[in-house]
Amino acid sequence: MHKLEKIWLLIGIGTLVMFLTIVGVGAFAHGNQPPSDLATLDPQKVDQTPPFDEPGLKKIGENEYELVLIAQAFSFTPNEIKIPKGAKVHIKVTSKDVVHGLQIVGTNVNMMVTPGHVNSLTYTFKETGNYLILCNEYCGVGHQVMGTTIEVIEG
Amino acid sequence: MTEFVNKKDGQLALSHIAVAFIALFLGAVAGLLQTFVRSGEIELPAGIGYYQLLTAHGVLLGLVFTTFFIIGFLYSAVSRTTGALNTFSLKAGWIGFWFMTIGTSIATVMILLNKATVLYTFYAPLQASPWFYIGLTLVVVGSWVSGIGMFHQYAAWKKENKGKPAPLISFMAVSTMLLWLIATIGVAVTVLFQFIPWSFGWVDKINILLSRTLFWYFGHPLVYFWLLPAYMCWYVIIPKVIGGKIFSDALARLAFVLFILFSIPVGFHHQILESGIDPFWKFIQIVLTFMVIIPSLMTAFALFATFELSGREKGAKSLFGWFKKLPWGDVRFFAPFMGMLIFIPAGAGGIVNASHQLNQVVHNTLFVTGHFHLTVATSVALTFFGISYWLIPHLTGRTLTKKMNQLGIIQTVFWTIGMFFMSGAMHTVGLLGAPRRTAFTTYGDHPEALAWMPYKTAMAVGGAILFVAILLILYIIVYLAFWAPKGQEEYPIGEVSNDAEPTPLFFENWKLWIGISAVLIILAYTVPIIDMIQNAPPGSQGFKLW
Numbered sequence: 001m002h003k004l005e006k007i008w009l010l011i012g013i014g015t016l017v018m019f020l021t022i023v024g025v026g027a028f029a030h031g032n033q034p035p036s037d038l039a040t041l042d043p044q045k046v047d048q049t050p051p052f053d054e055p056g057l058k059k060i061g062e063n064e065y066e067l068v069l070i071a072q073a074f075s076f077t078p079n080e081i082k083i084p085k086g087a088k089v090h091i092k093v094t095s096k097d098v099v100h101g102l103q104i105v106g107t108n109v110n111m112m113v114t115p116g117h118v119n120s121l122t123y124t125f126k127e128t129g130n131y132l133i134l135c136n137e138y139c140g141v142g143h144q145v146m147g148t149t150i151e152v153i154e155g
Numbered sequence: 156m157t158e159f160v161n162k163k164d165g166q167l168a169l170s171h172i173a174v175a176f177i178a179l180f181l182g183a184v185a186g187l188l189q190t191f192v193r194s195g196e197i198e199l200p201a202g203i204g205y206y207q208l209l210t211a212h213g214v215l216l217g218l219v220f221t222t223f224f225i226i227g228f229l230y231s232a233v234s235r236t237t238g239a240l241n242t243f244s245l246k247a248g249w250i251g252f253w254f255m256t257i258g259t260s261i262a263t264v265m266i267l268l269n270k271a272t273v274l275y276t277f278y279a280p281l282q283a284s285p286w287f288y289i290g291l292t293l294v295v296v297g298s299w300v301s302g303i304g305m306f307h308q309y310a311a312w313k314k315e316n317k318g319k320p321a322p323l324i325s326f327m328a329v330s331t332m333l334l335w336l337i338a339t340i341g342v343a344v345t346v347l348f349q350f351i352p353w354s355f356g357w358v359d360k361i362n363i364l365l366s367r368t369l370f371w372y373f374g375h376p377l378v379y380f381w382l383l384p385a386y387m388c389w390y391v392i393i394p395k396v397i398g399g400k401i402f403s404d405a406l407a408r409l410a411f412v413l414f415i416l417f418s419i420p421v422g423f424h425h426q427i428l429e430s431g432i433d434p435f436w437k438f439i440q441i442v443l444t445f446m447v448i449i450p451s452l453m454t455a456f457a458l459f460a461t462f463e464l465s466g467r468e469k470g471a472k473s474l475f476g477w478f479k480k481l482p483w484g485d486v487r488f489f490a491p492f493m494g495m496l497i498f499i500p501a502g503a504g505g506i507v508n509a510s511h512q513l514n515q516v517v518h519n520t521l522f523v524t525g526h527f528h529l530t531v532a533t534s535v536a537l538t539f540f541g542i543s544y545w546l547i548p549h550l551t552g553r554t555l556t557k558k559m560n561q562l563g564i565i566q567t568v569f570w571t572i573g574m575f576f577m578s579g580a581m582h583t584v585g586l587l588g589a590p591r592r593t594a595f596t597t598y599g600d601h602p603e604a605l606a607w608m609p610y611k612t613a614m615a616v617g618g619a620i621l622f623v624a625i626l627l628i629l630y631i632i633v634y635l636a637f638w639a640p641k642g643q644e645e646y647p648i649g650e651v652s653n654d655a656e657p658t659p660l661f662f663e664n665w666k667l668w669i670g671i672s673a674v675l676i677i678l679a680y681t682v683p684i685i686d687m688i689q690n691a692p693p694g695s696q697g698f699k700l701w
Contacts, residue, residue, distance in 0.1 A: 013452075038690075043692065044693065111429075112429045114364060114367070114430060119429075136593075
């Protein structure tokens with residue numbers, strides 16, 4: 001192998017190792033894992049299965065909330081959500097029918113919503129305002145209207 | 156080695172390329188209309204749906220244009236370097252061609268009848284007509300038969316040339332088809348055992364997560380199946396076109412072997428945000444995903460080494476003087492070169508997409524669409540056009556005229572500018588949060604969504620420029636096939652540099668590579684797949700929501 005090629009590959013592979021180390025430390029030491037909830041449920045009995053029998057925002061602790069959402073073609077339930085600024089929000093979501101996506105524009109909240117599975121992540125809204133939640137996985141002819149908003153208010 | 160592709164083999168290659176360009180035209184019409192709908196310029200007439208167009212666009216360009224062009228090109232390369240195809244290989248090629256053509260026709264009719272508006276990823280539980288899945292199955296089975304035909308020709312050559320390494324481009328063709336065969340097992344299993352029984356109603360329910368995992372087991376190597384034929388052109392064809400030598404035969408083979416090993420056990424990086432998969436396994440596959448960057452770095456080095464060496468041979472002195480010595484006026488070089496150049500930002504974007512946490516910022520946004528319009532729709536497409544400029548006249552006994560060469564350069568410039576606008580706008584608006592695969596919408600005039608509109612207009616402008624480029628390439632292709640002056644157009648095959656190290660024979664120890672590949676796949680997939688089956692929630696019935 002050419003000497004320059006060895007140097008080139010050494011730099012390249014070195015950079016890769018550095019990348020992967022950063023990503024790995026972030027994931028395993030700091031706990032920054034992508035949403036990967038392992039909980040399952042019967043997609044035909046979403047309405048009877050807790051916590052999805054009572055969708056909405058629930059206070060579960062000091063400045064801590066659980067937001068339970070249901071995705072179905074072509075809407076999210078509940079429709080009107082108000083969250084105090086700076087509160088820790090545990091978002092849980094599932095689908096009643098096909099695959100959907102849950103994305104909150106302007107934040108890093110983004111996850112796949114597959115029927116039969118629960119997905120979840122925790123987020124703290126640091127700014128007040130009107131946030132757009134939308135479905136980012138094609139789910140049928142009305143996919144483009146599937147969205148709702150969250151109002152983040154002074155806590 | 157013969158200098159020409161045998162006439163009969165040429166017809167096989169040309170038939171594939173003809174279907175590829177018909178698909179390109181239809182898919183491009185769909186694409187143009189999509190950009191206009193998304194930006195709110197037009198509404199579709201006659202009850203045609205946006206998502207119907209999007210399904211056609213993805214299937215015709217992502218699956219049909221690529222697969223047909225690749226198999227046609229690979230057959231021509233095998234025939235050019237190992238001699239006329241033997242009876243078995245030629246027959247397999249034609250059987251494969253008809254399977255794929257019939258399959259494509261069935262799938263396309265189902266899409267046009269609005270019975271398969273499920274996009275080209277056909278995620279369950281959206282349920283298309285069973286005939287859509289059967290059509291896709293025929294395409295895959297046909298490609299297998301073609302692959303076996305190529306393997307047979309290669310094996311026959313090896314038998315007659317014991318102890319000699321196979322011609323480099325034939326080795327690469329075999330590697331590419333081997334990668335394809337291993338990869339398509341995943342999609343074949345999910346379509347045959349999950350989608351077809353479920354869509355006929357023989358079973359009520361489908362395991363969603365398993366079907367998605369089997370799809371992405373196939374879906375990522377699919378992109379390397381698109382890319383490797385472009386690499387074949389870059390490694391073997393381009394050195395000859397620029398009057399240089401192949402930098403190293405052995406390292407080129409090593410790169411292809413690494414692609415076979417590392418492009419398959421990596422599908423989870425398309426499922427990073429998905430529930431039901433332990434993040435540990437996602438991370439394992441992300442590490443494997445990053446391994447595939449190594450052969451691409453090797454390729455970049457080899458190509459620029461070839462450019463520099465040939466430039467210096469032509470008398471270039473200064474550090475970058477060789478750059479000017481490249482044949483910028485030769486479209487056979489210029490089009491693939493622009494493809495290479497764009498692969499640099501394209502690859503960087505891919506690293507972002509696959510980076511565990513970073514994926515959350517861009518997943519299912521237009522950033523991703525922008526990404527693969529650089530990789531497959533620019534790096535790969537421009538290289539395929541670059542191949543067509545000489546391959547079609549070579550096969551039809553005509554020549555690439557000066558005028559067509561000029562037009563090809565204009566085509567390449569249009570394509571690059573169009574893609575700069577379209578893909579650039581997609582990347583930017585994706586970072587702002589605009590979702591992919593979504594028809595015109597303002598989400599009730601939400602200010603965030605309204606702010607995306609100027610970018611969507613930029614996408615439409617890019618789309619329009621690209622469509623002009625499509626019309627140009629189609630004119631050139633038809634001209635070269637039917638009207639160009641008769642003559643002999645060269646099929647350029649590069650020779651290896653005298654300074655290169657000899658090629659060891661172990662690169663053709665296929666059992667070894669298949670074995671390692673199997674071990675990696677088993678390592679990356681066994682535990683999560685058992686988990687998906689054992690801990691599966693009740694399955695889903697089908698939905699037709701379009």
